[in-house]
Amino acid sequence: xxxxxxxxxxxxxxxxxxxxxxxxxxxxxxxxxxxxxxxxxxxxxxxxxxxxxxxxxxxxxxxxxxxxxxxxxxxxxxxxxxxxxxxxxxxxxxxxxxxxxxxxxxxxxxxxxxxxxxxxxxxxxxxxxxxxxxxxxxxxxxxxxxxxxxxxxxxxxxxxxxxxxxxxxxxxxxxxxxxxxxxxxxxxxxxxxxxxxxxxxxxxxxxxxxxxxxxxxxxxxxxxxxxxxxxxxxxxxxxxxxxxxxxxxxxxxxxxxxxxxxxxxxxxxxxxxxxxxxxxxxxxxxxxxxxxxxxxxxxxxxxxxxxxxxxxxxxxxxxxxxxxxxxxxxxxxxxxxxxxxxxxxxxxxxxxxxxxxxxxxxxxxxx
Amino acid sequence: xxxxxxxxxxxxxxxxxxxxxxxxxxxxxxxxxxxxxxxxxxxxxxxxxxxxxxxxxxxxxxxxxxxxxxxxxxxxxxxxxxxxxxxxxxxxxxxxxxxxxxxxxxxxxxxxxxxxxxxxxxxxx
Numbered sequence: 168x169x170x171x172x173x174x175x176x177x178x179x180x181x182x183x184x185x186x187x188x189x190x191x192x193x194x195x196x197x198x199x200x201x202x203x204x205x206x207x208x209x210x211x212x213x214x215x216x217x218x219x220x221x222x223x224x225x226x227x228x229x230x231x232x233x234x235x236x237x238x239x240x241x242x243x244x245x246x247x248x249x250x251x252x253x254x255x256x257x258x259x260x261x262x263x264x265x266x267x268x269x270x271x272x273x274x275x276x277x278x279x280x281x282x283x284x285x286x287x288x289x290x291x292x293x294x295x296x297x298x299x300x301x302x303x304x305x306x307x308x309x310x311x312x313x314x315x316x317x318x319x320x321x322x323x324x325x326x327x328x329x330x331x332x333x334x335x336x337x338x339x340x341x342x343x344x345x346x347x348x349x350x351x352x353x354x355x356x357x358x359x360x361x362x363x364x365x366x367x368x369x370x371x372x373x374x375x376x377x378x379x380x381x382x383x384x385x386x387x388x389x390x391x392x393x394x395x396x397x398x399x400x401x402x403x404x405x406x407x408x409x410x411x412x413x414x415x416x417x418x419x420x421x422x423x424x425x426x427x428x429x430x431x432x433x434x435x436x437x438x439x440x441x442x443x444x445x446x447x448x449x450x451x452x453x454x455x456x457x458x459x460x461x462x463x464x465x466x467x468x469x470x471x472x473x474x475x476x477x478x479x480x481x482x483x484x485x486x487x488x489x490x491x492x493x494x495x496x497x498x499x500x501x502x503x504x505x506x507x508x509x510x511x512x513x514x515x516x517x518x519x520x521x522x523x524x525x526x527x528x529x530x531x532x533x534x
Numbered sequence: 535x536x537x538x539x540x541x542x543x544x545x546x547x548x549x550x551x552x553x554x555x556x557x558x559x560x561x562x563x564x565x566x567x568x569x570x571x572x573x574x575x576x577x578x579x580x581x582x583x584x585x586x587x588x589x590x591x592x593x594x595x596x597x598x599x600x601x602x603x604x605x606x607x608x609x610x611x612x613x614x615x616x617x618x619x620x621x622x623x624x625x626x627x628x629x630x631x632x633x634x635x636x637x638x639x640x641x642x643x644x645x646x647x648x649x650x651x652x653x654x655x656x657x658x659x
Contacts (some may be wrong), residue, residue, distance in 0.1 A: 188566075188569075199596070201567055203570050204569055204570050204594075204595040204596060205570045205595060206558065269616050291605070315629065397569060397596045400596070401595060463572075463573040463575070463593075464573060464574065464575060464593065465572070465598065467598060473658075486595060486596075487572040487573070487593070487595050489595070526633060
């Protein structure tokens, strides 16, 4: 249902004209599917998909103390990030849990762009602004300055590369560049949320519709398809990428979420470090694992995970995997059971269905 | 789109009454809402249900939805073909995508369900 308060991206009219099913997502009216989740998922895995992710928030952090400020509020080591590079990180609570998960782009020595989840953007801004007070830093909401389009899939380079002024073949994974795409000034990063090669294009909102159409036209020969949030969810789950609100939130620590690779305890003090240092030394009580189920019923978000019939954890994401053609999911289980091969059960509508812990991710593209 | 010989429910199911037997499934509106269907959990033959009881479950890639008994009765047949081809519910919801057949407790009970024109009105935006 749409309400007066629901926001629309600059591409809204194009989605409706294309016959997309629109849903309210984090206060935005977004396309959940165009033709069907399975077909759209397959297009991204085998060819190319075009996503409107303009609902994502962008926060500019700049000033003489932008670096020490971001070191203080996030867990990854921002000092290691050189201009032109991006890393995945978390905005931290004192409890070592997530205010949000995010990408940090180092634009210049003293200027960063922080890309956050739509549903957390307002909260993130207020947390960042409150924490910024002792620092010589400006925190500005730049969300309205960007439409965000993602092109993902093995043909993404062919599609975007043909329209970009810069040679994108040399753009490294988690690197970005500023260049014109179809004549439009864009920030182009080699990032995504699908497990495929691909690009995210930060474009001026008033040029977004023409860019969308140009990408579809350039991608036609490559079999590109517009892709909605439905397939975005199955794609990211196969790649074991966490979804805030499903797999991670302000009750789960970064280490419990099995994201230790973004926790840099040796970089110096930061919000939540004490809890994470203790968990690293003592071990976590529970851990986010990947699992498969044998039965046909899908284990979904919130279903209990059982050990010997007793509730021992919870499913955070679950779906039929269009690539693997089996049911997959992620769940928090006791750390002792967080080992591939461990068997447990999921309670699905009153029945106990067998599940097994498997290595992450479910899907990894061939390089 | 919504055949006039079927009866409908606000839960987006259809019922075809033939003598003392009722065949039921989900409507075209429902299959579109669910999207790609990957699993249909069918009831057991012999199960007795009252109106509103759960008869089964339909799982799509993105959602799970219950199938409710539109009327009371006993399950006499299920559409086993859906085990291998659950997507038939997407492609032919009012035909080959039927879910099960009930021996109706009271064939007159179906008269209380929506007719096609009332259902069309319900699902028109």
